Amino acid sequence: TRLLLATRNAGKIVEFRRILEQAQVPIDLVGLEAFPEIGEVAETGLTFAENALLKAHTVAKESGLPAIADDSGLCVDALNGMPGIFSARWSGSHGDDKANLDLLLAQLSDVPDDRRQAHFTCTAALALPSGEERVVEGVMRGTIIREPRGTNGFGYDPIFVADGETLTTGEMSAAAKDAISHRGKSFRAMIPIIVEVLG
Ligand code: ITT
Numbered sequence: 001t002r003l004l005l006a007t008r009n010a011g012k013i014v015e016f017r018r019i020l021e022q023a024q025v026p027i028d029l030v031g032l033e034a035f036p037e038i039g040e041v042a043e044t045g046l047t048f049a050e051n052a053l054l055k056a057h058t059v060a061k062e063s064g065l066p067a068i069a070d071d072s073g074l075c076v077d078a079l080n081g082m083p084g085i086f087s088a089r090w091s092g093s094h095g096d097d098k099a100n101l102d103l104l105l106a107q108l109s110d111v112p113d114d115r116r117q118a119h120f121t122c123t124a125a126l127a128l129p130s131g132e133e134r135v136v137e138g139v140m141r142g143t144i145i146r147e148p149r150g151t152n153g154f155g156y157d158p159i160f161v162a163d164g165e166t167l168t169t170g171e172m173s174a175a176a177k178d179a180i181s182h183r184g185k186s187f188r189a190m191i192p193i194i195v196e197v198l199g
Pocket of ligand 1: 006007008009012070071072073074087088089095097100120153154155156157169181183
């Protein structure tokens, strides 16, 4: 069975394929690069789930294959859950990790150490060309530090320390981050659903 992962982020494809192989799920995972005719899907939803479903349904319909999409972001308690679904475009320029991180640190400069809690969320959606859909969510809680540390990962990883850890997720290995991350959790939660719906 073929399954399309609706992302142009190569890191997500590597991560999901590793999780599928670990679970020994006999699925042929393809990325969007196999469908150059499918354009960018605008993330116009108001929640992670709406955006993930929007991407998954659009791509399933256009490709004729079952599709998985995820939407993720960082929710900061002291900012009432922002940047949230706006995490990739917080500074105004989409995907500018350094500008997004610098703006967030500036916004939190007056917030004391005991009020810097935050969590990453990753919502993954599976959609079939028939319209059938499933949604799962993964969360990783932690705190925002004041000075970036580490060059692994992406996005806000250099300023995030997960609960119970001392390293930032930007200092962790990919495997160590996968084991506790929002995306690792939601992708692993998708495995039994894939087996049930496609197996
Ligand atoms: P696709 O939409 O093509 O899948 P994307 O990279 O735009 O790829 P998202 O919309 O899910 O993916 O990204 C949301 C943003 O949230 C991302 O740009 C980061 O700023 C932040 N983010 C999400 N997961 C993260 C993680 O594991 N570590 C650090 N930052 C993360």
